[in-house]
Amino acid sequence: MQALEIERPPRSEAELLERASALAGRTLGELAQALAITIPEDPRRSKGLAGRLLERALAADAHGAPEPDFRQLGIELKSIPLDRRGRPRESTFVCSIRLADMETAYWESSRVRRKLARVLWVPIESAPDLPLPNRRIGAARIWSPSPEQERILREDWETLVGHIACGEFENLTAHRGRYLQIRPKAAHAGIRERAHDEAGAPTATLPRGFYLRARFTAGLFGDS
């Protein structure tokens, strides 16, 4: 694979999809080499690397901001690990949650809705015994939630955010939500973030994030 120069961000959805499609069939090892990035031996130390390689290769321009990866296009980039049956091996992180702000949050202006409005899914071949450098990039596809999907995403979001707004952090387990769920999102279980308790008084709890259940994303990749 030729060395990849860091290109300008794509100017259109078609151009983005074209660039992503050109990566299909390549391995992450080839991509890493073209970008002059070393893949760590220890899998624990390469979490998130597939996504970061794709961001670099496709010239995503959000650079860590809480916005879609391609800001001008409003398109979010998501890699998704698929097993040999074509099913997602993991849930998909969507965004972190500002726990103290949820009393005044609305679905219409939520980060979840903005990020999921338009997504470029890039499948990554994945199996426990397949080393990261050997995993192949699959055929990218653009997706937006159907009206029915968005209705349920919204229901989940409003229910989950409702619990946060009421300070009911005991109810914030990953068991809740049909498509969306809330799970810890922190360096370790001892981290705390400012929030409000049931009485509205300042408190602190484990930082959380929104995730899409694998059961949901499985439906986006045909063979469910």
Added chain:
DNA sequence: TATTGATCATAT
């Protein structure tokens, strides 16, 4: 073995 809760890397 599917799911939940915990964790690892990088950048601002």
Added chain:
DNA sequence: ATATGATCAATA
């Protein structure tokens, strides 16, 4: 400290 990129690993 908070955001991004996720997957690891213990549990049910």
